[in-house]
Amino acid sequence: MSSDPQEGFRALSDPTRRAILIHLSRHDMSIGDVVAEFDVTRGAIKKHLLILEQGDMISVRTQGRERINHLELHGMKAVRDWFAYFDQFWDERLGALKQAIENKKDNH
Amino acid sequence: MSSDPQEGFRALSDPTRRAILIHLSRHDMSIGDVVAEFDVTRGAIKKHLLILEQGDMISVRTQGRERINHLELHGMKAVRDWFAYFDQFWDERLGALKQAIENKKDNH
DNA sequence: TTGACATAGTACCTTTTGGTATCATATAAA
DNA sequence: TTTATATGATACCAAAAGGTACTATGTCAA
8 A cells, every 4th residue: 555665765864855855845946946055066966856756755847947846745655654653662652643633623 | 852863764764674673563583583584694684783773773682692682762763753844744644643543542 | 611503793895875077958038 | 149047967986885705702502
């Protein structure tokens, strides 16, 4: 049912890629926009974006001569599904989640 | 507050290491026990276990001439904490979590 | 104490990874 | 239509990753 999380885990294994995801969570960015945030070359960023795309963490649309990168949660779902198995060993977390949901309720 | 998840993400990026964690979730295992489950040499398994230990995914205790590996969730917590940031973009998950907690309640 | 067993440690090999530099192509703007 | 800009595509490089083989050490058992 849940797809292979390998590409997703691979995508998340690099700190630069994780940082890119945080940036993209705030707003879509062109490749140039992303490059401006880091101290590596465009080529390196391009490779990171490709790996994020392969892990279904982002989607890309062409806009004129720009390529706009957009956060996509499908790949992250595959990774989280893998994690879900371990929930049974981790009661501590249930308390925090319960609270998170209570808070969510209060906002409605 | 939450520690650097890098070693944790690194530990989870390999499919053999993830499979080892699943095995260890069922029962503690010596290195030899783990080796028996996979088709790679002891040396390779030893390296995987070291990386899992560095990511705080497992702890190891010496028992006679054996080294017993035990699932440890601290490292996984660091990784999950990183994920928590993205919960806000993922309403779909909240429904499933709510249900998980309801089920938990029913078991008490 | 001696032999078998479980693991540690090292050297070595191949592939992948993260990175750079360079050149080519497509598009927007003067 | 030039020219500057945004990206694509290659080739190349050093280091890390995943693996093997071999040797050394510590511990249990006969």
